[in-house]
Amino acid sequence: MSGLGKIENRITGKIAEEAAGLYLENLGYRVIMRNFSTRYGEIDLICADEKITVFVEVKAKKGLKFGTPEEMFTRYKYEKVKRMAVVYLKGQEVPCRIDMVAVEMGENQRVKSMRYYKNVVF
Amino acid sequence: MLIKVRSVANVGLESVGVTVEVDVAEAGFPGFTIVGLANKAVEEARERVKTAIHNSGMDFPPKKITVNLAPADLPKEGGAYDLPIAVGILAASGQISPQAPGLSGQLFYGELGLDGATRATKGVLLVGLFAKKSQVYVPIESANEAAVVEGIEVYPVRNLKELVDHLNGVKEITKLNSLPIDQLIEDVIPDFDLADVAGQEQAKRALTIAAAGGHNLVMWGPPGTGKTMLARAMPGILPQLSGAEALEVTRIYSVAGMLSAGESIIRRRPFRAPHHGISAAGMVGGGSNPLPGEVSLAHLGVLFLDEMAEFPRGVLESLRQPMEDGLVGIVRAAAHVTYPAGFSLVAAVNPCPCGYLGHPRRECKCTDLQIRKYRGRMSGPILDRIDLHVQVPAVEIEKLTADNTPSDPPLNLRGGRKGELLTSREIREKVIQARKIQDERFRKSGIYTNSQMKNKHVKQFCKLDPEVSRILRLAVEKFDLSARAYYRMIKVARTIADLEGSAEIATIHMAEALQYRQVG
Numbered sequence: 001m002s003g004l005g006k007i008e009n010r011i012t013g014k015i016a017e018e019a020a021g022l023y024l025e026n027l028g029y030r031v032i033m034r035n036f037s038t039r040y041g042e043i044d045l046i047c048a049d050e051k052i053t054v055f056v057e058v059k060a061k062k063g064l065k066f067g068t069p070e071e072m073f074t075r076y077k078y079e080k081v082k083r084m085a086v087v088y089l090k091g092q093e094v095p096c097r098i099d100m101v102a103v104e105m106g107e108n109q110r111v112k113s114m115r116y117y118k119n120v121v122f
Numbered sequence: 123m124l125i126k127v128r129s130v131a132n133v134g135l136e137s138v139g140v141t142v143e144v145d146v147a148e149a150g151f152p153g154f155t156i157v158g159l160a161n162k163a164v165e166e167a168r169e170r171v172k173t174a175i176h177n178s179g180m181d182f183p184p185k186k187i188t189v190n191l192a193p194a195d196l197p198k199e200g201g202a203y204d205l206p207i208a209v210g211i212l213a214a215s216g217q218i219s220p221q222a223p224g225l226s227g228q229l230f231y232g233e234l235g236l237d238g239a240t241r242a243t244k245g246v247l248l249v250g251l252f253a254k255k256s257q258v259y260v261p262i263e264s265a266n267e268a269a270v271v272e273g274i275e276v277y278p279v280r281n282l283k284e285l286v287d288h289l290n291g292v293k294e295i296t297k298l299n300s301l302p303i304d305q306l307i308e309d310v311i312p313d314f315d316l317a318d319v320a321g322q323e324q325a326k327r328a329l330t331i332a333a334a335g336g337h338n339l340v341m342w343g344p345p346g347t348g349k350t351m352l353a354r355a356m357p358g359i360l361p362q363l364s365g366a367e368a369l370e371v372t373r374i375y376s377v378a379g380m381l382s383a384g385e386s387i388i389r390r391r392p393f394r395a396p397h398h399g400i401s402a403a404g405m406v407g408g409g410s411n412p413l414p415g416e417v418s419l420a421h422l423g424v425l426f427l428d429e430m431a432e433f434p435r436g437v438l439e440s441l442r443q444p445m446e447d448g449l450v451g452i453v454r455a456a457a458h459v460t461y462p463a464g465f466s467l468v469a470a471v472n473p474c475p476c477g478y479l480g481h482p483r484r485e486c487k488c489t490d491l492q493i494r495k496y497r498g499r500m501s502g503p504i505l506d507r508i509d510l511h512v513q514v515p516a517v518e519i520e521k522l523t524a525d526n527t528p529s530d531p532p533l534n535l536r537g538g539r540k541g542e543l544l545t546s547r548e549i550r551e552k553v554i555q556a557r558k559i560q561d562e563r564f565r566k567s568g569i570y571t572n573s574q575m576k577n578k579h580v581k582q583f584c585k586l587d588p589e590v591s592r593i594l595r596l597a598v599e600k601f602d603l604s605a606r607a608y609y610r611m612i613k614v615a616r617t618i619a620d621l622e623g624s625a626e627i628a629t630i631h632m633a634e635a636l637q638y639r640q641v642g
Contacts (some may be wrong), residue, residue, distance in 0.1 A: 068184050070152040100151065120151040 016060030016103040017044050019111045024103065029054065038064075042085045053096040055085045060103040071103035075122045128229050129206040130252050134412065134459030137252035142203060142230075143190040144210030150186035154206075158191030161199040168475040169377075170201070170234050171208045178238035178282040181592050182216040197456055199411055201233030202243050204257065208234060208282055209289070210470075222289040229253050232261040234305040236284040239256055244379030247372055247387075250274055259285060266386035267376055269298040270306070270369065278596045301386050303365040308389040312487040314355040319348050321517045323433055326352070328512040328638060329468075330549055334556035335617030336571030338445065338467040338507065340430065343514030344484075345477045349470035351612055352514065353426045356468055357393045358546035359556045360424070365424050367570075369542070374414050374421055374461065392423030394465075398432040402440045412452040413458045417444045420465035422570075430469040431499045438504050441467070445507045448574060464574065467508065509573065509610045510638040556620040572617045586613050590632045597636050611635050 021031050029047040036043045045056035057077065059069035080096055089096070097119045106112035127142045141280045154168045162484065168181035175182045189207055191198050205292045209230050212218045218225070233241040249258055250268030257275040258268055265278035278300040279285045288295040316326055325341055329352060332339040341349045363371065372387040372494070396405065396416045407415035415423060428435060444450040444463035451460045473479040474493045479486040488496075505511075560571055563583055569575065574581065598608055612627070615635035 002457075068152070070184060119152045122153070 002028055003104040012060050012062060012109060013028050013058075014107055015109050016101075016105065016111065017058045019103060020058045021045055022052075023058065023114060023116065036084070036088055038084070038087060040087065043081060043084045043088065049064065051095060053089070053094055055088075055096065056099045056101060057081050058101045058103060059111065060105055060113050062084065062105045064104070069104065070117075072098075073102075075095055077093070078122050080122065123214045123216075123220070125210045125220065125225070127206040127210045127213070127225065128227060129203060129230060129231055130245075130249045131196055132248050132377060134461060135248065135377060136459075137248045138168070138193070138196060139216065139252070140196070140198065140203075141192045142206040142210055142400055143192060144182050145190075146185040146211065146214040147188070147190045147221060151186045151359060152186055154187045154189075156189045156191070156193050158189075159197045160191060160198065160203075161428070163200050164191070164198050164203055167201065167204045167207055170204050170236060171211065173236045173634070174204070174234040174238040174282055175208060175211065175228055177236060180217050180283075181215070182284065183211065185215070187214075191524055192541055194455055196413065200244070202231050202245065203581065204234035205232040205240065205261075205279070205282075206230040207286075209285070211485060212286060215593075218286055219291075222291075224278065225289070228257040230260060232259070232264070232279060234472055235355075240279050240281060242383045247271070247369075247375055247376035247381075247546050248369050249379060250276065251373070263383040264381070265298055266384055267372070267381060267479045269301045269496060270372075272300060272304050276300075277586050277599055278372065288430060303368055303387060305457070306387055306389055307362050307365070307368055313358075314351050315358065315546045316352075316355045316549060317543045319351055319355065320541055322348055322352065325349075325512050325514045326549075328510045328529050330359065331614065331617050331621065331638075332356070332466055332468065332510055332547075332623050334553045334572075335560070335613065336464075336466050336573040337509040337614060338573070339512065340467075340469040340471060340505070340508045341512040341514045342471050342473050344479075344481050344516050345472060347514045347516055349514050350428055353395075353428070353468045353470060354393075355423070355465075355546060356424050356426075357391055357554045359390050360548045361550065361557055363389070363391055363422065370462065371422055374418050378414050378419065380419070381479070392420050392465075394423065395426040395428060395454060398427075398429055398434075398466065400433070402434075403627040405437050406440045406450050406463075407459075408454070410454055410456050412454055412457060413462075414461045415450070416442065417450055417463040417465055418461040421462045422464055425465040426468040426496050430471045431496055433499075435501070442503055443508065450617050458512060464570075466573070470514075480513075482518075483516070505640055506604055507610075508640075509614050511640045513639060536543065552621060555623065556617065559620045559623070572613045572620070575613055575616075580590070580609050580616075582610050584627060586627060586632075590615075590629055593629060593632050593636070597639070602638070606638070611639070614638060 024047055025031060029049050031045060036046055043055050044058040047054045053117060059072050061069040061105040100117045100120050102115045106114045116117050124145045127143050129140045131138045148397060156165055172182050195475055195642045213225060214218050229249060233243045235241055242263035243261050246260050246264040247267040250271035253274045259277045259279050260268055262278035262280045265276055268276045277295045278298055328339055343349055366388050373379050375388050394416050405415050406417055407413055435640045446610045448464040449460055450463040473485055474488040476487045478484040567579060594611060615627045615632045618631040618634050
């Protein structure tokens, strides 16, 4: 992949995360933090759904040639988000869950479709 | 939506119905889970089914898919669930009409390739036998196995697309015509004809008796005297398999996955000649879901052990129970399986390590200790279970060059033409006659041959007149024969009498039987 492609992908990701944040705010969630990251990994969005802390993974895909965004969210990735959530919570016992937003991108960095999955479990 | 598809699990030679429940949920994170004690090969059905559906031009639903293989406590293995799972997913996602006539009790069984084509799958015959009166959908390459079962409808599936079109009523798959077993059984053209073997009349006679009564036989003799050739001629003097026998043998081969693609049944009596490097599990069967071993693959045929003394002792000892019972039970943590093992054992042994003990011209170089150790590898209990012991001595040069026309062949090997040896085909006629008598005798007993008689059968069918009894008693006292050997003698005498077409066991029959007692 060329260097330009990489940058393009990062921009795609940013746009998708932005769109997902807006979508969740529309649902009545409060976005607490975007891109919580440490050296061990990253959580795209942390929101509050009333009393529940929601950790959201956003996956964006351009075209379905290599599979759906849902397929990109593997058990490994799920475990990683879960570990990061533990780091974020620093041992606090609060109700929380992990959600996922699958974003399909069309031409010119436009969001084509978005699917939201609540409480993903593997 | 929830769809139930029927399939089959084979545990040994038994089949158990399996219900493949496929749920394609409207809500939930997309994924594909298989539960129900599936092993690795079944787990991997996920990738095969997914890709096969894609490559067949249909959609794999991006939804939460859960597959359950019931009953939950029965371990499932192999690729045979690919087809029912694929059908379930396509039906649950509306790509096969849920009212399709194929989804109400019909059996689906078979492995899929990534391109959606079916692959030869083992155990299809058992699926057919399990199906009773319903319809079965099986891979085209293995479909002939099921076609021999009467009363079922077999649909050979070439690939997933064809099956879907069939179930949706777009284009029908032609069902297989049932194959009559009796017409499939082949006449055996033996590798060796007994008439080609020079000399060795006594061994040939023993082979004939072994073939006629299903007895076990061991041949003792120096290297190069024709022991292996004689054994290889054995299939040529055994009668053809009957339809029921062929089915019985084929079940075993189907489970072992040893039927070649497109083959429907085993057409010939098995002749198994395992190398002496074989393990005990290879001999009697094994594995966590036990597969049949050589003793079962030789069922109703010949198990030939060349150089019997070279087999590991443990392997030989493991033959004891199958030789006695005609079946073998294999117990593993996951399963307890019984396979039939009604074989005739034919063994060839050298008399000593160098092979020349008792040779008329060559000197044996073995010490007593060496010979004792060599013989010790075959334990008493094993040799005691062998009915016929025969010497295959070195052949004199006159016999080799005599153009197969010994001046005076023994009476019972003489052909119609004076001075000519019987061919395998002619000997087989005699064997078939003898077996006919046995069939008649054992019609209601559930056994086929004299060698399978239990003691109660011996008492029932082998009445000995006082003179014959006396000879036998003398022999038992003189050679200190075991109780088992006593009964075995009677069984051999019974076969000899059958070969002569005699209803009574006469003195000469018993006398001949006594000749084949253990030597050395």
